[in-house]
Amino acid sequence: AQGQFVPAGSWLPIIFNPSFPYRLTHTVIAAFLTTALVVAGVGGWHLLRDRANLGARKMLAMGLGMVAVMAPLQILAGDEHGLNTLEHQPAKVLAMEGHYDAHPDGAPLILFGLPSDRDERVRYAVEIPRLSSLILRHDPDAPLPGLKDFARDRRPPAAILFWSFRIMVGLGLAMLMLGVWGLWARWRRRLYDTPWLHRAAVAMGPAGFVAVLAGWITTEVGRQPWVIYGHMLTADARSPIAAPAVATSLAAFVVVYFAVFGLGVLYVLRLIAKPPEAHEAEPRRTPRHAAGITPVATFEPTNREKDA
Ligand code: HEM
Numbered sequence: 001a002q003g004q005f006v007p008a009g010s011w012l013p014i015i016f017n018p019s020f021p022y023r024l025t026h027t028v029i030a031a032f033l034t035t036a037l038v039v040a041g042v043g044g045w046h047l048l049r050d051r052a053n054l055g056a057r058k059m060l061a062m063g064l065g066m067v068a069v070m071a072p073l074q075i076l077a078g079d080e081h082g083l084n085t086l087e088h089q090p091a092k093v094l095a096m097e098g099h100y101d102a103h104p105d106g107a108p109l110i111l112f113g114l115p116s117d118r119d120e121r122v123r124y125a126v127e128i129p130r131l132s133s134l135i136l137r138h139d140p141d142a143p144l145p146g147l148k149d150f151a152r153d154r155r156p157p158a159a160i161l162f163w164s165f166r167i168m169v170g171l172g173l174a175m176l177m178l179g180v181w182g183l184w185a186r187w188r189r190r191l192y193d194t195p196w197l198h199r200a201a202v203a204m205g206p207a208g209f210v211a212v213l214a215g216w217i218t219t220e221v222g223r224q225p226w227v228i229y230g231h232m233l234t235a236d237a238r239s240p241i242a243a244p245a246v247a248t249s250l251a252a253f254v255v256v257y258f259a260v261f262g263l264g265v266l267y268v269l270r271l272i273a274k275p276p277e278a279h280e281a282e283p284r285r286t287p288r289h290a291a292g293i294t295p296v297a298t299f300e301p302t303n304r305e306k307d308a
Helices: 020-049 054-088 090-097 131-137 158-187 195-204 207-222 243-273 303-307
Strands: 109-116 121-128 226-228 286-289 295-300
Touching: 020 054, 020 158, 020 195, 020 207, 054 090, 054 131, 054 158, 054 195, 090 109, 090 131, 090 158, 090 207, 109 131, 109 158, 158 195, 158 207
Parallel strands: none
Antiparallel strands: 109 121, 286 295
C-alpha cells in the first residue's frame, strides 16, 4: 500500500530465496575456475619460453588439474541452475533458448540463429529436435511454453540472453575440453612437452572472466522488465534523479574505474610477465596484518632470524 516491498518481519527469505543454493554453487565454482585458468595460462605462457621452469610446471599442472575437476561440476551445477530458473523465472529461460513459440510436444534445442523480438522468431535457426525438452524437462516429448505466452512488455530482450548464454556455455564446454586434454597429456606423461596445450591454456587464461560476465548479463538482463520478479517493474523502481546528474556520476565512475583498474591490471600483468625463478625459496616471512583487512608492510622475524 505504501509502494514498498518489505517481507513480513524478515529479510532472510529474500536472501535465501529458492535460487540461492544454485547461484551460490554456480558462482563459487565460477570463481575457482576463473582463478585456475589464470594460473594455468600464466604457467603455459612461461613454459612456452622455458619448458624446464619448475614453477611454471607446477602452475600449469595445478591450474589444469583444478579445471579438470571444476569444469564438469560447473556444467552440472549450471544445468541444475537452469531447471530452477525455469521454475521461478520461466521467461528468462525461454529467451535464453530462443523459444518464442510454445511447443506442446517437445521443443528443439536451437544451437545458433538470430533471435528477433520484433518478428518473434529466430532466423537461420540451426536446431536439434526435442533436445531442449530433454534438457529442461528430462523428457524429449515434454511441452514447453513460449515467450509469446507472455505479454510483449513482460519479456526480456531475447537476443542479448540468447548470445550471453551461448558465450557462457560455449566457454564452459571449452574449459571442459581443456581439462580433459590436460588429463590426457598428464596420463601420457607429456604435460610439459605439448606446446599446443600450453598455447590453449594461455588462450583460455581470460575465459573465466568472460564467462562470469556473460553469466551475470544472462542473470540480470534475463529478469527484466522486473526488479522484483512479478511484483515491481524496473521502470517503477527508478530514482527521481535527473539524467545529467546520473550521467555525471556515471562518467566519474568510468574515469575512476579505468584509472584504478587500469593501473591494477598493468601491475598484475607485469608481475605475470616475470617467470617464476628457478629454486625460488619458499616464502619465509609472515606479513603481520593491521586491525582491518589491509596487510601492513612489516614482517614478523622468522625463528632463524630471532635465533641469529
Ligand atoms: C557450461 C554450462 C553452463 C550452464 C548450463 C550454465 C547455466 C547458467 C544459467 C542457467 C544461469 C542463469 C540463471 C539465472 O539467472 O537464473 C547462469 C548464470 C551464471 N553463470 Fe553459468 N552456466 C554454465 C557455465 C558457466 C561458466 C563456465 C561460468 C564461469 C566460469 C559461469 C558463470 C555464471 C555466472 C557468474 C552466472 C550469474 C549468476 C548470478 O548472478 O546469480 N557459468 N549460468
